[in-house]
Amino acid sequence: MKVLSKLQGYGLATIFCGIALGVAWPIDAPSSCFLLAVTVSSLFGGLGPGLLSVCLSALAFDYFFLWRTFPPAHEPATFLRFAVFLVATLLITGLMEIKRRVEESRARDQEALRQAQADLAHVNRVTTMGELTASLAHEVNQPIAAAVTDANTCMRWLTRDHPDVEEAREAASRVIKDATRAAEIISRIRLLFKKGAPQQELVDVNEVIQEMVVLLRNEASRYSISVRTELVADLPQVMGDRVQLQQVLMNLMNNGIDAMKEVAATRELALKSQRAGNGELMVSVSDTGVGLPPQQADQIFNAFFTTKVDGTGMGLRISRSIVESHGGRLWAANNSPRGASFHLTLPTKVEAHE
């Protein structure tokens, strides 16, 4: 493929120089025409075709427009004219090559940065999930324990002197529901551990909130924190990566739980979704914890800023990056009388109704 495109480049360089000669002759503007041919050859073909066009242009310029001989004769002015032409064409070819290499290098750097950001986000997800292991295990254990009880109850109904099939059926239905719930939780956990390129799909943010409430419910219970949701119905969907949006919610909810662990008063984590105008939605995660550090409402989003003894200081930085890459904003403010709220906006995909 590479050789073919190089061949194409050389072929095009030859054609452009031929066209330039054809146009330059009647209008007697060889410098402009050949310079244009060299520029186009370098731009589309690269260094090799560019240098070929320089050679062909120099030859044609010399033979048809300077002395009809090669090498050039002794007249200094003519020689100077040729020299300037040659320098100009070489400069153009060189500059085009530099421009191309800079663009390729920039594209490689951007790709490397994207990859590094994705890796960091993955590490953040894995680290957070690791911290939540005990709670996640409990969350899976609950439906499994219920399923065991329901299965035993089903057997009891069937092994009675007069089996009650209807009651047994109901118990068996509960087993199916419990086991399905356990499987769904494990599936969600697996997705969060997955490493991969961001996926673009229509996402129901209310669903994402509810999924994360389920995953973190036990962690909240551990610290006697009640979780309240106020989700507006028919919230428009957003185009984005579901796992990344789950990660943002997980980070914000986890931070809210951490802020309330040592608080003696009522502990409540509230999640709210609403339409925000301008085709955006807004999600708020509020806690009744220790609140934001004074005068540092925006600094908390800086990399490595943390108030936790064992914190990495990357959770909010990564969350903001994710939200901004989705075209949204993430900011924080203190609540009254206490606690903090984190608000994020995201552009929605409103479906056109005919």
Next chain:
Amino acid sequence: MATQGKTKLVAIVDDDDSMRSALQGLLEWAELPAQSFASAEEFLKSGQQHQIACLIADIRMPGMSGLELQAQLNAERCRIPIIFITAHGDEKMRMQALRAGAVEFMAKPFNDEALLESVRAALES
């Protein structure tokens, strides 16, 4: 205290929907009337503490925990036999619950026969 001829109502307090349904189903098989509550606060608000003959409660719940509920009932001199079921069964918590008067402390998933025996024993006491 014997309660012959009186309905022996069992209360279930657990924030997990599935667990409440499973326990209610089991007690229904055993022909033991049961009522479930999604939180300790809901149970206390119902005012049924003095009609309950046995309480099956989870430990870790949002808001008031199972141990805090036990303390509240003790403070109200409401001596309901409590059976704790929990996924977080560490020894320290177990001793705390038993010292405060719990009749049983079981880890999830629990043995349903053992639970029924404990409930029947609590109802007979």
